[in-house]
Amino acid sequence: MRIADIQSHIDHELVSKDRIEDLISKVAAQVSQDYAGKDLLMVAVLKGAINTLAALSQAVTIPVQLEFMSLSSYGSGTTSSGSITVRKDLDCSVRGRHILIVEDIIDSGRTLRWLVDELRSRGAASVEVFALLDKTCRHEVQVDVKYPGYVIPDEFAVGFGLDYDERYRNLDSIAVLKPQEYEHEDQGEQS
Ligand SMILES: O=P(O)(O)OC[C@H]1O[C@H](OP(=O)(O)OP(=O)(O)O)[C@H](O)[C@@H]1O
């Protein structure tokens, strides 16, 4: 789905499809070089990272293993609940493995902080991060990112895996919705 298909819902584009592809191909080249000859396990944080993982894993030139963990803290709103829910854990042990966490966005940083600490405590040999988007102005905790993505402003983004209330994940670029699209949000609800 493109912005033109849902134009009446979209306020503005933040990152075009071309810029997403450009960044992912550069990161893929670097990852292929950095992990050449190593046994790399890419861990995608579902659901948001689904598109980023698909694109990155196809663009690398080395064999990698793909695993998934489903974490949630936003639910149906635009603010973090502050607590991470594990909806699905990994199917394999990470002990002694080189891990690249693949994320769609760093906002407060809490999801990644939790996951990096968790994988290290499970005995991973190394844990690095690629996140397609980064709202640096909203970080509440510190996270080291080896492969940085695009810095975006403090606006709630959708597309390329990112949702608002489970919608818009299948948009092929990153955009901000019109204000009225967010208006049904219950301000009292922790999502
Ligand atoms: O830096 P943070 O403030 O922790 O926010 C980032 C996380 O929030 C979103 O996940 P969400 O909880 O919406 O789950 P989803 O990926 O299934 O949409 C996003 O996909 C990241 O995983």
Ligand code: HPA
């Ligand atoms: O801007 C965002 N969009 C979608 N999901 C998110 N999770 C944290 N920040 C965001």
Ligand SMILES: [Mg+2]
């Ligand atoms: Mg979400």
